[in-house]
Amino acid sequence: MNDGKTYFGAELLKWYRKERRDLPWRRSRNPYHIWVSEIMLQQTRVDTVIPYFNRFVDRFPTVGDLAEAPEEDVLKHWEGLGYYSRARNLQAAAREVAELYEGRVPRVKKEVSGLKGVGPYTAGAILSIAYDQPEPAVDGNVMRVLSRYFCLDADISKPATRVDMESLAASLIPEGQAADFNQALMELGALICTPKSPSCGGCPVAEPCLARLAGREKELPVKTKAKKARDVYRFAALIEGVGPHAGKVLVRRRPDTGLLAKMWELPHIEAADAAAWEDLAEGGRGLEAALAEDGIVAKATERSAFDAQHVFTHLVWHIKVLPARAAEELFVADRTGYEWVGPEQFELYSWPNVFRKLLTEYFVDRAKEKDE
Template sequence: MTNMTIQKQVFVQELLNWFRENKRDLPWRKHKNPYYIWISEIMLQQTRVDTVIPYFENFIDKFPTIETLADAPEDDVLKAWEGLGYYSRARNLHSAVKEVKASYGSVVPDSPKDISSLKGVGPYTAGAVLSIAYDKPEPAVDGNVMRVLSRYFLIQEDITKVSTRTSMEKIIREIIPHDAASDFNQGLMELGALVCSPKSPKCLTCPVREHCEARLNGIEESLPIKKKAKPPKVEQRLVALIEGIGVNKGKILIRQRPDKGLLAGMWELPHYIADNQSTNWMGSDELNEDYVIDQYALETGIELRNGHYMFDINHVFSHIFWDMKVYRFKENHSLIEKDLIQRESGYHYAWISLQEVDQYVFPNVFLRIFKQV
């Protein structure tokens, strides 16, 4: 028996033993319901476990079956997702569940080909659902898994490359136990989350440390190798909290984003990207509210008065950084919703009270603004 064979066998057995003794008590682990596991895996993409737990529990309470989610209006789905971010995940899940209801009798497919055909289901999600829910020996390679494999097998290739992921999937297919695929894949994820952390890995408590090549070579903290992503583009945006007068007294103006693109269909406070002239004073104490008023009249046709600066706030998307300044205004003359719809193509406007905010789906950054108001 070669050293490599021993290394792989020890890895599998020690990982399984460790996971079965140390696995966290997570709500999606209390059953083998593939629908619930699917939801949890989508929510866990780019989101911490502690953050996901209450959202998951609320989501399955509102949509306990594939049929209830498939039949729900999109606004209800997005409202249940509100605050998790990356809303395309929710839209794709909603679309895919409709397909499962229509084409698979409301049963999550258990074949790689069928489940991978669903919208928003990539190789990792497909492997996670198939292995965890159906115990099929399919690889599920996420960031945690790539970190563990890079260190244990001393894989010094850029993990952002497709070829590196493919080679790791090949390794897993070679060693994954066909009678314990669920525990094995979850064990890999758990090890990466709790022990084999990105910084200061807990090697002394690691169940597979004896044959970990990165540890033996003293380079565990330099792996995995990952090409640095481009920093997000910075956009300086001017946000208006517009208070109504006349028929709109006691209300604020909100608008709905177009049906396509970033944050599609969600509601927000009116805002626009500052041009070069405004950025000259964006960082200074001499904030020119008159300039903002003029820009809103130019951009939207909405006439404002009594403007004053309130506070700064920011929000990071995967590729854009919104650096935002929030202003408070009153409308200059009473406007009705019909007038507003005609004023800016692609947006629908509405006047609402702050007590009605919960009835609309807002990106998290605007919920944070409302909390500060």
């Protein structure tokens, strides 16, 4: 077994040093940059993350800059990545680092693991990549590689399996080469040992891979399917202003806690089910009444309602959007959470992707109509 582990580490490192991708967070051992990148990369593709990472560290180049920034600014620079609780946790942890560790990301496992939002994988990535400590960094890519290489049938969705995988990964780390080894293991899973179609022909450790030898490389790892995301039905109003608010749209801020906290959206209501959703959409019934309870009088325009969707890990929002117009020169300064927003102010606000896309298209279309 030890010979097999030595072979695995040596061949993997040789491959990685030749084939590794040039990624911005790999150009230094800056622990803050590594930390930010690892939080962003959770459930997000590398190519998607790169521009967000560059923009984020340009705006918040140090832990102290992130700690001192207004939360709205942090969310704005995270906008589009989703999972906004991660951005809030990252900033909260940056404040902990500023207060407890003089702005330096700790290199002690207990300390870095105690930061808000830092789990075993992120802690292992920071300690190994930034400080070259022999700590495992086990994510989905790594569990897939190890499951196949050692032909393991344990369900990788179970916490006990992750613990066992961490122990196995730690035993594989070549002395003094934790940073490159852990990144190589992740890289192999991302580029070669992929979920559905592993490229065994290009794998540097394919020869002794037990799953390949057993013809099981496509059936491993074993993973229990996640529960299906729950469907939620919402009916939103895209309300155009009149008078001094002409050219603007009425939006509201979400509550300070919970899903998409403090972000901006079109005012909307939730339907009990798909049937009620369709019924509410008939001529704007229900939505107009709900808005009226907040003192907002609006009527549907001649424009047709249209559908949109927002997918979360555990939820799918089905949104029917009703174009409407304010029935009066509505002032909302005294209505907590509501504001009129035009194209000039749009980028100053943080939006969930679905409303960012809707309003971007709306303002572009209105500008075209004006030009015509």
